[in-house]
Amino acid sequence: MDYPANERLLSTAGDLRMPFSDTVKYSILGISVALLLLALGILVWQAFRCCTTITRQDAVNRDLLCSVEKSRTRRSYSGAPCTRMENVSTEVRRLSRCLSGASYPTSESRQVDGEEQDTIKKVDGTIRFSIYYDQLQSQLVVTVLQVEGLLWPSQTCSLQPFVKLRLMWAGSVGVEVDDCTDKEGEGTAPILWTVLQEWRTRIVKGSCNPLFGDQFSCIMQEDKELHHINLKMEVRHFDKFSRHTVLGEVRVPLGQLNISYPLELQEDLKTPQKDLVGEVLLTLKFLPTSQRLEVGLLKVRTVLTEIYSDRALYARISVQCNQHKLRYQKTSAVAHSLVTVFNEVLMFSLPECPLEQCKISVSVYETHITRKLSKNLIGQLTLGKERNSQDKHWSLMMCSVRQPIAKWHGILI
Numbered sequence: 140m141d142y143p144a145n146e147r148l149l150s151t152a153g154d155l156r157m158p159f160s161d162t163v164k165y166s167i168l169g170i171s172v173a174l175l176l177l178a179l180g181i182l183v184w185q186a187f188r189c190c191t192t193i194t195r196q197d198a199v200n201r202d203l204l205c206s207v208e209k210s211r212t213r214r215s216y217s218g219a220p221c222t223r224m225e226n227v228s229t230e231v232r233r234l235s236r237c238l239s240g241a242s243y244p245t246s247e248s249r250q251v252d253g254e255e256q257d258t259i260k261k262v263d264g265t266i267r268f269s270i271y272y273d274q275l276q277s278q279l280v281v282t283v284l285q286v287e288g289l290l291w292p293s294q295t296c297s298l299q300p301f302v303k304l305r306l307m308w309a310g311s312v313g314v315e316v317d318d319c320t321d322k323e324g325e326g327t328a329p330i331l332w333t334v335l336q337e338w339r340t341r342i343v344k345g346s347c348n349p350l351f352g353d354q355f356s357c358i359m360q361e362d363k364e365l366h367h368i369n370l371k372m373e374v375r376h377f378d379k380f381s382r383h384t385v386l387g388e389v390r391v392p393l394g395q396l397n398i399s400y401p402l403e404l405q406e407d408l409k410t411p412q413k414d415l416v417g418e419v420l421l422t423l424k425f426l427p428t429s430q431r432l433e434v435g436l437l438k439v440r441t442v443l444t445e446i447y448s449d450r451a452l453y454a455r456i457s458v459q460c461n462q463h464k465l466r467y468q469k470t471s472a473v474a475h476s477l478v479t480v481f482n483e484v485l486m487f488s489l490p491e492c493p494l495e496q497c498k499i500s501v502s503v504y505e506t507h508i509t510r511k512l513s514k515n516l517i518g519q520l521t522l523g524k525e526r527n528s529q530d531k532h533w534s535l536m537m538c539s540v541r542q543p544i545a546k547w548h549g550i551l552i
Contacts, residue, residue, distance in 0.1 A: 258384070258385045258410070258411050259292070259384065259385075259386060261290075262386065262387040262408050262409060262410050263290045263408070264286060264287060264290070264387060264407075264408045265286070265405055266286050266372060266374060266389055266405070267284040267287070267403070267405040268282060268283050268284055268372065268403070268404060269281070269282045269284065269402060269403040269404070270391070270396065271398055271400065271401040272359070272399060274399060276358075277358055277359050277360065278356050278357070278359070279356065279357055279359050279393075280354060280355070280356045281355050281356070282352070282353070282355075283302050283304070283372070284350070284352060285349065285350050285351065286348065286349050286351070288348070289347040289348070289349075289386060297344065297345040298345065298346065298347055299344045299345070300342070300346070300347075300349050300374055300375065300376055300377070301340050301342045301374075302339070302340045302372055302373065302375070303337070303338070303339050303340075303372070304336075304337070304370065304373075305334050305337050305338075305370075306334070306337075306357070306370060306371075307332045307333070307334060307368065307369045307370075308333050308334075308335050308364070308367055308368050308442075308444065309330050309332060309367045309369070310330075310332065310443075329549070330415065331415055331416065331417065331418075331441075332414045332415060332442070333442040333443070333444065335357070335368070336355075336357045338353075338355040340353040341353060342377045365398075366393075366394035368392075368393045369390050369391065369393065370391040370393060371388060371389075371414075372390075372391075373388045374386045374408060385411045386408065387408025387409060387410070387411065388409060388411045388412070389406045413552065414551060414552055415549045415550075415551060416441065416517060417441040417442070417503065417517060417549070418440045418547050418549055419436065419439050419440075419503065419520060419547070419548050420436075420439075420440075420545060420547050420548075421434065421435065421436060421437070421522070421532075421546060421548055422435035422437060422484070422543040422546075423435075423499075423522075423532065423533075423536040425536055425537065425540055425541075426541060427541075430488065430489045430490075430491070431486055431489065432458060432486070432489055432494075432497070432499075433484050433543070434456050434485050434501075435482075435483065435484040435485075435545075436481045436484075436485070436501070437480070437481060437482055437545065438478055438479065438481065439454070439478070439481065439550075440477065440479075441475075441477070441479075441503075441517060443475070443476070446475070446476065447475070448474075449507055449509050450474070450475040450505055450507065451472040451473060452479045452504070452505055453469055453472040453473070453503075453506060454469070454470045454481070455470075456470075456485050456499065456500070457499075457500045458497060458499055458500075459497065459498045459500070460490055460496060460497045460498075461490070461492040461497075463490065465489075468485045468487075472506060472508070475505060494524075495524040497524075498521060498523035499521070499522040500520075500521050500522075501519065501520050501522075501548075501550070502516065502518075502519045503517040503518055503519070504516055504517060505517055516552070517550065518550030518551055519552070520549065520551065522548070532544065532546045
């Protein structure tokens with residue numbers, strides 16, 4: 140019989156005790172009770188939320204049912220029906236503008252730097268900057284100090300201003316083009332400008348009075364060049380989709396200022412204006428049977444301060460029909476000269492829509508032959524029936540179907 144042995148084991152197991160003091164034991168017990176109460180509280184809270192959600196849904200469904208019943212009874216027992224006439228075409232145009240406003244620029248927008256840019260009607264604010272020309276080093280130094288008094292009508296996003304600077308040199312007088320008329324009137328050909336330098340300040344987020352302090356410099360070969368140079372500064376709002384809004388601009392003719400010593404100025408922002416930087420000889424031909432449009436790029440005329448052997452020009456042409464942008468096409472790169480000859484024809488297959496709803500966009504870029512990834516926008520132009528300045532070329536194309544019609548057009552920036 141092994142009963143005494145089992146009794147001995149039970150007595151030894153009963154003598155085993157945990158090697159903790161009473162304080163630690165009561166602490167562990169208190170923590171366990173607190174965790175249990177917390178879990179019960181969370182469970183009660185979740186149950187209460189579920190009950191309130193179900194109650195709200197029942198109330199909403201009850202209201203919807205009541206409204207449906209009321210509308211049914213009104214339609215069933217109403218007297219004379221109420222009729223209302225609406226202008227459907229106006230509503231469609233309004234909706235199309237709302238839907239396509241982010242993708243297609245309006246008549247007050249423009250294409251600059253290969254990106255869509257919008258301009259605002261009302262311009263507010265001033266810009267403070269300094270200019271200095273070091274005669275010993277033949278160096279022009281421009282410092283953007285501060286922009287004050289900007290107004291941003293949009294309430295959905297904060298203002299993120301920056302300043303883009305261009306040194307514009309008046310190269311020569313352009314040929315007579317229809318879409319570029321002189322501001323003073325007829326009889327004088329517009330001036331062709333060329334961009335010598337481009338700079339851009341940093342972006343200041345969430346400020347209508349941003350402080351910059353960015354300094355830019357470039358070497359001027361002769362002091363006489365300053366008499367033909369304008370400093371153009373554009374205050375823009377940065378957009379992550381590269382559709383920067385132009386808030387205003389300032390133009391400073393350096394020939395009218397004494398900048399042999401640092402000169403600090405403060406100018407009011409004005410409405411942005413485009414500049415003529417070149418001319419393009421285009422041909423247009425419409426083939427109604429195959430519904431195709433042929434755009435021929437013959438020549439590009441620009442102003443050059445120096446001719447570089449490693450510079451080349453190419454054009455990117457795109458067509459929009461009924462706010463639908465077709466795939467763009469590019470010409471081959473040709474060595475950049477005063478008159479660059481392309482003689483290339485690009486063909487676009489148009490969708491089934493009226494030709495009056497089509498627009499042609501031509502962008503001219505300068506690139507380096509050795510560095511293929513680098514490019515610089517020279518200028519852009521837009522052709523379309525809705526543009527009054529292009530009605531003549533468009534009308535000639537429509538009158539001479541299947542025949543190419545050539546005409547000079549100005550490229551702007």
